[in-house]
Amino acid sequence: MPDNASKNTAPAVSVQGISKDFRVSSSEKPGFLRRFVPAPLRPAEKFRSLDNVSFGVSIGETLGIVGRNGSGKTTLLKIICGIMTPTQGEVRVRGRVSTLLDLGAGFAPEFTGLENAYTNGAFMGFSREKMDEKMPAILDFADIGEFIHRPVKTYSSGMYVRLAFAVAIHADPDVLVVDETLAVGDESFRRKCFARINQIRRNGGTVILVSHSLQNIVELCHTALWMERGKIILKGAPSFVVGEYERFANSSFENQKIILDRIADCAEPQVPAQGDRLVEELAGFHQPRVYETNGACILNPRIIGRDGRPVGNLIMGRDYFYTYDVRFDQDAKNVRFGMMVKTQSGLEAGGAVSHGAGDALEFVEKGALLRLRFAFKCQLTPNVYFINAGVQSVGDENSVYLHRIVDAVMFRVTPLPGLLATGIMDFGAHLKDGERVSVERVQKP
């Protein structure tokens, strides 16, 4: 979860009215010219990949950027880092920028990893002595063993990234710019990278992170920005921006246009009216995001106690049911149902599906009304949480949502006196066979 302590209001990065045009040869487009005019004679066309983009990032802020492929995210980062110049507009960055964008772009293939690390450091303005000081940490982080003394052209792509990342991340950046590079490397290396990014954030560094992992954006960022066709669509609280972006990305082409128009018109997107009681019931507390129906409709999601009565305040350790009805407006195949509990910042705490892979409900006929009941034990620490509800038609390749409600139900977990659990999950560590945590002296001074 974002740690807001280090945030202040001075801008670390200021982007003002940035546009970027690329010249694209008409030969890349199908049509008359391509058929009848030789490539060199075809006129070049302009393609606008960024269109009048403005925003600021405060010192100590972590900004996450989301958007579909080709929406202009990488182009924007390249301009912020000074790797690319904008056609129009201005970017101001305070302090040293380190980028995990063009990882290892400056590496000379014939030189060893070590030589490249020194050269790269010099490039970033560090003296030989300063690099001598940093080198043990860099080598430890890269962890590529003896390969450090071999030419980088012999490296696997994973080794290359490890070294490049290690060098970039030890440059003590004031502003760190990361573009999805974390997708490369194995799981433990990725975790190490995130830990290091977190450390930079905690020390008051500013981070701009592009990621297709919406979970990462919600967990790591103070603010999120959604880009589409070179423009900023929304900027704000990560769970809100990511939620709207997800809704957009899961909609049909026509509805995507409607969503964008609505955001442009009112800046505050509204929940589509689905005519269900639950929206009215919960209005005022929170806003469930009801997706378009696609053959089924989720109705009346709620949490009930053992006695069948609806509850809003849950007690740790007790058993409950999460239940909702699903009305099928069309025949449906391979159907399964799901739930997901999320924290207020959008972090997925845990969920469940009704059927395992390969054993979904084979067929549900039009007009059927099914009632789902997920039994669960409340193992969450006191806070406010939300639960999603979803119905999917599961395919071999991909699955389609028949209906979905994000933040369908809001509930509270009530604090207990003397509670010792921390974090989100209560692992029961404080209670074993009825006993509290024990502290035992095993050696005397």
Ligand SMILES: Nc1ncnc2c1ncn2[C@@H]1O[C@H](COP(=O)(O)OP(=O)(O)OP(=O)(O)O)[C@@H](O)[C@H]1O
């Ligand atoms: N050098 C270039 N010449 C021509 N067009 C370019 C160039 N670089 C990017 N573009 C175009 O600009 C648009 C934005 O590209 P960009 O790489 O910034 O997208 P992105 O949001 O990073 O996408 P992804 O999620 O796939 O990484 C795309 O349509 C792309 O084709």
Ligand SMILES: [Mg+2]
């Ligand atoms: Mg990109």
